[in-house]
Amino acid sequence: MQNETLLMMPGPVPVPERVRLAMATQAINHRGSDFSAVYDEITERLGPMFGTKNDIYLLSGSGTAGMEAAIGNFCANKTVACLVNGKFGDRLCKLSGLYGTAVECASEWGTPLPLDQLETALENGAEAVTLVHNETSAAIKNPAEAVGKLCKKHDALFILDGITSIAGDVVEADKWGADIAVVGSQKCLAAPAGMAAISVSERAWDHLAEWRPFYLDMAAYKKSGAKSQTPYTPAIPLFFALREACRVIDDEGLKNRIMRHKTCSAAMRAAAWAWGLELFATPDDLHQYSNTVTAFSYPEGIDDGEFRGRIKKMGIEFSGGQDHLKGKIFRIGSMGATDIPEVLAVLAAVQDTLRHFGFEPEHDGVQAAAEVL
Amino acid sequence: MQNETLLMMPGPVPVPERVRLAMATQAINHRGSDFSAVYDEITERLGPMFGTKNDIYLLSGSGTAGMEAAIGNFCANKTVACLVNGKFGDRLCKLSGLYGTAVECASEWGTPLPLDQLETALENGAEAVTLVHNETSAAIKNPAEAVGKLCKKHDALFILDGITSIAGDVVEADKWGADIAVVGSQKCLAAPAGMAAISVSERAWDHLAEWRPFYLDMAAYKKSGAKSQTPYTPAIPLFFALREACRVIDDEGLKNRIMRHKTCSAAMRAAAWAWGLELFATPDDLHQYSNTVTAFSYPEGIDDGEFRGRIKKMGIEFSGGQDHLKGKIFRIGSMGATDIPEVLAVLAAVQDTLRHFGFEPEHDGVQAAAEVL
Numbered sequence: 001m002q003n004e005t006l007l008m009m010p011g012p013v014p015v016p017e018r019v020r021l022a023m024a025t026q027a028i029n030h031r032g033s034d035f036s037a038v039y040d041e042i043t044e045r046l047g048p049m050f051g052t053k054n055d056i057y058l059l060s061g062s063g064t065a066g067m068e069a070a071i072g073n074f075c076a077n078k079t080v081a082c083l084v085n086g087k088f089g090d091r092l093c094k095l096s097g098l099y100g101t102a103v104e105c106a107s108e109w110g111t112p113l114p115l116d117q118l119e120t121a122l123e124n125g126a127e128a129v130t131l132v133h134n135e136t137s138a139a140i141k142n143p144a145e146a147v148g149k150l151c152k153k154h155d156a157l158f159i160l161d162g163i164t165s166i167a168g169d170v171v172e173a174d175k176w177g178a179d180i181a182v183v184g185s186q187k188c189l190a191a192p193a194g195m196a197a198i199s200v201s202e203r204a205w206d207h208l209a210e211w212r213p214f215y216l217d218m219a220a221y222k223k224s225g226a227k228s229q230t231p232y233t234p235a236i237p238l239f240f241a242l243r244e245a246c247r248v249i250d251d252e253g254l255k256n257r258i259m260r261h262k263t264c265s266a267a268m269r270a271a272a273w274a275w276g277l278e279l280f281a282t283p284d285d286l287h288q289y290s291n292t293v294t295a296f297s298y299p300e301g302i303d304d305g306e307f308r309g310r311i312k313k314m315g316i317e318f319s320g321g322q323d324h325l326k327g328k329i330f331r332i333g334s335m336g337a338t339d340i341p342e343v344l345a346v347l348a349a350v351q352d353t354l355r356h357f358g359f360e361p362e363h364d365g366v367q368a369a370a371e372v373l
Numbered sequence: 374m375q376n377e378t379l380l381m382m383p384g385p386v387p388v389p390e391r392v393r394l395a396m397a398t399q400a401i402n403h404r405g406s407d408f409s410a411v412y413d414e415i416t417e418r419l420g421p422m423f424g425t426k427n428d429i430y431l432l433s434g435s436g437t438a439g440m441e442a443a444i445g446n447f448c449a450n451k452t453v454a455c456l457v458n459g460k461f462g463d464r465l466c467k468l469s470g471l472y473g474t475a476v477e478c479a480s481e482w483g484t485p486l487p488l489d490q491l492e493t494a495l496e497n498g499a500e501a502v503t504l505v506h507n508e509t510s511a512a513i514k515n516p517a518e519a520v521g522k523l524c525k526k527h528d529a530l531f532i533l534d535g536i537t538s539i540a541g542d543v544v545e546a547d548k549w550g551a552d553i554a555v556v557g558s559q560k561c562l563a564a565p566a567g568m569a570a571i572s573v574s575e576r577a578w579d580h581l582a583e584w585r586p587f588y589l590d591m592a593a594y595k596k597s598g599a600k601s602q603t604p605y606t607p608a609i610p611l612f613f614a615l616r617e618a619c620r621v622i623d624d625e626g627l628k629n630r631i632m633r634h635k636t637c638s639a640a641m642r643a644a645a646w647a648w649g650l651e652l653f654a655t656p657d658d659l660h661q662y663s664n665t666v667t668a669f670s671y672p673e674g675i676d677d678g679e680f681r682g683r684i685k686k687m688g689i690e691f692s693g694g695q696d697h698l699k700g701k702i703f704r705i706g707s708m709g710a711t712d713i714p715e716v717l718a719v720l721a722a723v724q725d726t727l728r729h730f731g732f733e734p735e736h737d738g739v740q741a742a743a744e745v746l
Binding site: 013026195 | 377378380382384385386387388390393394396397398399400401402403405433434435436437438441445467468471557559565566567568584586587588589605606607608609610611614690
């Protein structure tokens with residue numbers, strides 16, 4: 001839209017108008033019943049998206065704050081096996097090393113995780129496991145259920161980063177045995193950036209660390225949560241927005257929403273294959289491609305800055321690669337409220353820009369995508 | 374207003390409409406130049422409010438997150454002298470004990486701080502000092518300049534909690550030698566809750582701890598801040614709002630704003646004295662009453678819940694006492710955008726409710742306040 005960029009990054013994502021307008025509500029007393037009603041509605045609506053009956057806590061901070069809350073409170077002084085096939089897996093490994101001892105079980109970014117390494121780490125005494133369910137840096141979905149089974153077998157705590165999958169893909173925290181699961185507001189929930197939600201199992205509470213960070217002290221969140229409050233002043237407008245975003249999701253229906261995400265990402269992949277452009281991720285099977293973000297490898301000779309710069313001038317923004325993948329891939333999110341028009345628009349802009357920079361697509365990717373949609 | 378409570382707590386405060394509407398702006402790329410422009414405008418406008426030329430960093434978290442960033446990064450493993458005459462002083466003491474060794478220099482809540490104890494602690498080797506400039510739990514303003522002089526004399530780091538004074542009262546971080554100063558968004562800035570800003574002196578960076586929390590790692594904020602970005606996804610709508618709130622402040626003029634805060638709180642005190650109601654704080658001189666919140670002691674026999682409950686039904690909310698002061702005092706904020714109509718309204722409601730519960734005021738406090746305003 002004029003004066004507004006179409007944001008197709010893997011988060012923050014465009015926020016529906018009714019969610020944004022919810023933030024225009026005047027401030028309320030964060031210790032009063034009006035706030036508690038907002039709090040309760042959010043946690044109740046989030047439960048099915050997490051696939052959990054565990055208590056959910058709302059943090060005024062990013063998804064990274066949520067993951068620090070998970071690891072800082074429940075993995076301190078433990079040996080933590082960290083599954084890594086991308087930037088966010090790596091971040092959890094850093095966090096685990098900060099609070100305990102991290103054992104990295106890594107494969108190349110975008111390739112299937114080395115579950116044999118995980119099993120060895122568990123046999124050697126790892127007490128907790130971190131997994132990024134949907135690794136946006138590489139656009140691969142990791143096998144949460146299989147990891148959960150290994151955790152159960154070895155009685156290890158299972159910390160699931162669902163930041164970019166919850167509310168956009170199937171997540172069954174309880175069924176998979178995830179003791180902790182975390183979501184970020186600005187991803188598939190299509191709420192504004194700035195909040196995280198974390199579910200905590202009964203079993204996890206037995207592992208609560210003695211030394212805990214202060215702002216992210218989960219014992220304080222538990223105590224306040226029992227009164228449907230937060231221990232420190234919450235980001236009130238973001239709570240209004242998140243409540244509205246949850247209502248939007250329930251209006252659509254979670255199943256429909258997940259199907260929409262699957263369809264949109266399938267359309268992205270169909271375009272890549274039609275163009276003859278490589279997808280960066282190389283999962284074992286089709287079901288392990290991310291359903292919320294797609295990573296395309298650049299054809300040789302195309303400059304990332306020029307490529308995305310040209311598309312930005314068309315009013316569309318998406319992401320490049322992170323760390324060692326800078327300049328090598330581009331990543332397009334199809335999260336949250338993103339639907340057919342946005343997917344078609346971004347693919348048409350990409351197709352035109354590929355041609356502009358000398359890459360002649362094998363087939364019409366936009367058409368291929370439209371057929372999926 | 375109908376369907377809207379007049380919020381007269383010491384934060385969160387009512388947020389001006391243009392600030393709230395700024396949050397309705399669509400999400401933007403937090404790694405792009407548009408976001409950096411917002412970031413830069415906020416930090417530039419905050420400088421004079423802090424009274425500092427030091428770099429300022431913007432955290433997506435509450436004031437408590439800001440104070441944890443201060444203490445967790447710059448006071449770790451140090452002996453920290455903590456000045457305490459209220460709840461927030463006490464919180465800094467807890468935080469200091471979490472990361473280092475806290476030496477409490479405490480007086481009764483609402484009474485002048487024991488600077489002699491501070492001097493002793495410094496002589497005994499305390500390497501850092503925490504001070505709550507404006508202690509909202511007791512409505513007393515603490516002598517930041519004098520504390521700064523003692524810190525300078527003993528070469529100690531000076532950590533100034535300006536959460537409820539910055540932008541509502543005179544703060545001269547550089548002149549007072551404050552190495553770290555922190556403000557919260559939902560107080561005198563009249564922005565929504567959920568953000569903190571922290572200034573860091575060159576000297577403080579020399580004290581950066583080796584082990585640092587992750588989400589609040591100030592080294593990461595410094596690195597990203599150099600690019601006018603944040604290390605983790607920022608709460609984008611709160612940045613839009615804070616920018617607008619800073620513009621509102623500069624439109625009014627900082628001096629005018631501080632004068633308005635002084636006048637409003639002077640009017641609150643005038644009402645108390647006219648009623649014959651005790652103020653809770655007992656500072657050495659008039660200038661040490663808080664200029665942003667007033668604490669009134671309840672006359673005997675008035676129940677806090679009934680008292681504030683009746684006033685809430687009139688559409689006005691303010692705070693009771695915290696911790697051991699529950700039921701003993703009530704606290705009315707006059708922060709941010711609060712002006713003559715709000716002060717008169719709350720005082721009229723209080724006066725009527727005092728009478729309702731059998732306390733006959735000596736004089737007309739509303740009239741006394743009006744004369745000040």
